[in-house]
Amino acid sequence: MRLRLPAERPAEPPTGYKIAHPVLSQDGTRAGFTGVSLGGALPYGVLDDASCVYGRRHRPPARLCDCGFHCVHDRAAAEAMRCTAEHRTALLLEVTVLGAYIRFERGFRYARQRVRAATAGPCACGASAVALADAGWGRPGWRALVPVCADCVRGGTSVSLAGFARLAGQGLRVVAQGGGKGLPAAEAVSGAEPGVPELVAEAALLQARLDWFQSQLARLGERGEQG
Numbered sequence: 444m445r446l447r448l449p450a451e452r453p454a455e456p457p458t459g460y461k462i463a464h465p466v467l468s469q470d471g472t473r474a475g476f477t478g479v480s481l482g483g484a485l486p487y488g489v490l491d492d493a494s495c496v497y498g499r500r501h502r503p504p505a506r507l508c509d510c511g512f513h514c515v516h517d518r519a520a521a522e523a524m525r526c527t528a529e530h531r532t533a534l535l536l537e538v539t540v541l542g543a544y545i546r547f548e549r550g551f552r553y554a555r556q557r558v559r560a561a562t563a564g565p566c567a568c569g570a571s572a573v574a575l576a577d578a579g580w581g582r583p584g585w586r587a588l589v590p591v592c593a594d595c596v597r598g599g600t601s602v603s604l605a606g607f608a609r610l611a612g613q614g615l616r617v618v619a620q621g622g623g624k625g626l627p628a629a630e631a632v633s634g635a636e637p638g639v640p641e642l643v644a645e646a647a648l649l650q651a652r653l654d655w656f657q658s659q660l661a662r663l664g665e666r667g668e669q670g
Contacts, residue, residue: 457540459514459551460521462533465561465575466585467602467610474602474610476558477582479530481509486585489558489613492542504545504552514538515550525564532578532589535562560616563604566592572619576601590619 463476466486477486482496493503495510504511515521518537524530542554563572572590577600581587586600588607602610604617 451546457544457551459516459538459540460518461512461514461536461538462521462524462530463536464533464578465563465588465607466581467575467588467600467607469584469586471600471602472610474607475585476534476536476561477585477587478513479524479533481513484582486582487512489611489615490556492555493553502543503554504543506545509552511545511552511554512538512540512556513550513552514540514556517549520549532564532567534564534590536560537562557613558611558615560618562618562620563590564620566590566595568592568595570594572604574601574603575607 461478463478466475466477468474473488475486475488475491477483482493485494485496487493493511495501495503495505495508497508497510499505499508499510501508501510514536518535521535525533525535536558537560539557539559540551540553541556544551544553563575566572567589570592573593574591574596575588576591576596578587578589588602591601604619608615608617
C-alpha cells in the first residue's frame with residue numbers, strides 16, 4: 444500500500460522566500476536571477492517555469508527527482524542563508540508559488556513561480572546599494588551582478604535598482620536594504636514609471652560614473668604632461 448500526502452487546494456497561491464543572484468543578459472536588455480544551489484546553471488525570469496536540471500522528460504516537481512523551484516516558508520530562514528561567504532551578495536526574493544507543488548517541513552518544491560519582490564543587501568563597503576554592478580562571474584550569456592553604493596560604482600557594467608526592475612518586468616519590486624553608512628534605504632521600486640526614489644538613485648549613479656570618468660581624464664592628463 445502506497446501512502447499519499449493529502450492534496451492541497453489553497454484559496455490563493457502560497458508565498459515563499461529564497462535567495463538568488465541577479466543576472467543581466469550579455470546584450471543588457473534582459474534581467475533575471477540564478478539560483479545558489481541546484482539549478483544554479485539555469486537563469487530564470489520573474490515569471491518562469493521550472494525544468495529538470497538532469498534533462499529528464501518529466502514535469503517538475505517529480506516525486507522521484509530533485510527538480511523544480513525551491514523556497515522556504517520563513518523569511519528569516521532565507522535571510523540566514525545570506526550569512527555564508529558565498530551568498531553575501533545574493534538578493535532575498537519573495538515569490539508566489541504557482542502550479543503543482545510538494546510541501547516540505549521548511550518549504551516548497553514547485554513547478555512555476557512569480558518573483559514579486561527582491562531585496563538587495565548593502566554594498567561591500569557597508570553603504571546602502573543604489574545599483575547592481577558586474578560581479579566578475581556569470582553564466583553563458585548572463586553576467587552576475589552584486590549590490591553597490593553610489594561611491595563604489597565604477598565605469599564597468601552596472602544598472603540601477605529601478606533599471607533592473609524595468610528590465611526584469613512583470614511588476615517586480617526591488618528594495619535596497621539599509622546599510623551602515625551612505626544613502627538611506629531606498630523605497631520599493633518597480634518597472635512602472637520612475638518616482639522620486641528611483642530618480643534620486645539614478646542621479647547618484649550617474650554622478651558616481653561622472654566622477655570616475657573625470658578622475659580617469661585627470662590621470663591621463665597627468666601622464667601626458669609627464670610624457
